[in-house]
Amino acid sequence: MANQSLFASLTAKVWPRADTANQSGAPAYAYGPEAKLAHLAATGTLADGFYSGAESQLADVLAAAQAVSPEFVAKAAVYARTFGAMKDMPALLAAYLTVADPDLAVPVFRRVIDNGRILRSFVQIMRSGQVGRSSLGTRPKRLVKEWLEQASMPRLMAAATGTSPSLADVVKMVHPAPADAERRAFYGWLIGKPYDVAALPQEIAAFEAWKREPKGELPPVPFEWLTAFPLSGEQWAVLASRMGWQALRMNLNTLARNGAFSVKGVTEAVAARLADAETIARVRPLPYQLMVALGQAGDGVPLAVQAALESALETSLALVPALEGRIVVCPDVSGSMGSPVTGYRKGASSQVRCIDVAALVAAAVLRRNSKARVIPFEQQVVALDLDPHARVAVNAARLAGIGGGGTNVSAPLALLNRERAKVDMVVIVSDNQSWVDPSRYGATATMAEWSKLKARNPGAKLICIDIQPYGTTQAQDGKGIMNVGGFTDAVFDAMARFAKGETRDWVSIVNQTEV
Incomplete structure (x- = not known):
């Protein structure tokens, strides 16, 4: 038989060639700098993942931030906090901007540093030296000081829970000016300095009295x-x-x-x-x-x-936008999907696994569109029928209970092609680390199978939800294809907007964010 690589069909030759390798060493497409930062901002937790460590993820974030404009970094930070409910990543990007664009860092800080926990993370990151400085510096110090001076007493009390650094450490660093005797007494109490007992906030005075005799009514702290x-x-x-x-x-x-x-x-x-x-x-x-x-x-x-x-x-789930039409959801149930969705952290790893998130996305889509089809996959497609009228927890548990095997992202698309199925949208939920399926004529097998499906269904769209950001995908962004990062409610919104034609890709969604 003639060499297939030399004599591939004309259609195969226009498939985009893979330009990198994923964490498993298999062919993949690299995200562009903006897409990579968007994914990391929406999904990155700065913890060890199944395929890479926290240090690698931190290096990837900073490299991606340096490769894009400060304006895009700012939008990614605000999007990650406002829509993605992320914590460490917005703090990291806000800290990075204090060096990359100090003027832009000011509005970003005020948008994303919205509670005491994130404030303490911001200070920790600034002092670590990872963003190019090992101290707060004049303007960041002023921003932190301003946050403390403008925070309400209940907000300050909530911020006083936690360490490394503690709120007391932060107060010692920036020396906020107390607006009144109550605030002065609070700062003194917090950092262990002399204070006017009579001026203490009532809640803290009650707490100190209760500590001496912890009985009766609990203090309002x-x-x-x-x-x-x-x-x-x-x-x-x-x-x-x-x-x-x-x-x-x-x-x-x-x-x-x-x-x-x-x-x-x-x-x-x-x-x-x-x-x-x-x-x-x-x-x-x-x-x-x-x-x-x-x-x-x-x-x-x-x-x-x-x-x-x-x-x-x-x-x-009633708040999740519905996807209309002939929808196919493909949850990855391979072995790597058993890792914690927010990565490994000693003594604090999440009980939520990537496979749980994939299963829940599938169950949620099925609940909102009872005609949707669910095709789980690992090395191959896994046969499993779900009841759209069953409780979501039941369907999610059935999917999450499969687990194991290698990753073959192209498997469900190949099945749809063998069936010559008619589809409007395919949603793949995976960590994108496909390695079982070989490349085809330089393209990934996923891209090859999608091109065949797209030829039969010109209006079809493909959404690849990347649960953990490793910087590569099996389907290159383009007309009708969107790679989206995350596992928050923002993902459902992004899917619905893409399905309606309101956005073309994940980067454009982030770009629409106002700073």
Whole structure:
């Protein structure tokens, strides 16, 4: 037989040639600098992933930032925080801008440094030397000082939870000017300096009095300040009523372990809060967060509370935009997808796996479009029928329960081509580290199969959701193809906008962000 590489068909010759290799050494397409930064900003957690380490990801972020304009860095930072709910990455990009464009760093800081936790991360990053300086510097110091001086007392008290650096460390660095006697007393109390006891904020004065005799009514301070003390079930019940919605969702096992649910009325009150539709619409919890909270609820958490979590999950999906038409969702269920979605962190790795997110995306699309087709894949397509009317947690658990094998991103597309299927959109949810499928005439097998499918379905679109950012893709951005990074609600919005033709790619979505 003649050499196929030399005598490939004319169609095959126009397929874009792979220009790099992925983490598995297989052919892939490299993201351009803007696309790479957009993906890293929306998905990067600066932690060890399945294929690469935190140091490598940090180097990739800084290299991508240096390769694009400061304006795009600013938009990526704001997008990551405002729409992606990211924490460390916006702080890193804001810190980078203090060197790359100090003037632009000012509005970005004010947009993304919106709580004490991110403020402390910003200070930590600045002092690390990773962005080109090992101290705050004049303007960043002024911004941090301004944040402290303008923050309300409840916001400052919330910021006082956490270390490395602590809020006390930050105050010592920037020396905020106290606006009144109360703020002066608070700073003194915080950093261990003499202060006017009579001028202390009432909440902190009550906390200091309660510490001397931790009985009776709990002081109105952040609940984290109180958990180090031996509390009764009744006191834990009070804390349950004070926690924010997200903190309540995250601390159900703690409440159960400390006897809060044994107190009359607590189970009903917690269940009502968790299932409240208005609160869910305001808080906008991520569906995968609720799925994990439901899976982690121990035997001590009452069934009524677990049912409320499931109700919250279903309610959260009503906020997900529907994808109309002939939709095919392809969740990657290969071995690497069993890694924590936010990477490995010693003692703090997320219980959420990449496969859980892929499964939930598939289940969510199926819930909003009962005619959607789900094709799981690893080395090959996995046969699995899902019930669109089943609870989302059930379908997600069935998909997540497959797991294992190598990665062959082109497998579901090859199946659709063998069937000569008619489709409007294909959504692939993966870490993009395909290595089982060989390249075809210089192109990735995914690109080759998509080109065939596109020839039969000229209006079809392909969305590749890159759960973990390694800098490569199996399908090159172009007409009808969008690579999107992330696993937050922003991904569903991006999918819907692309399906309607409102955007052409992930970079354009970030570019539309106002700083």
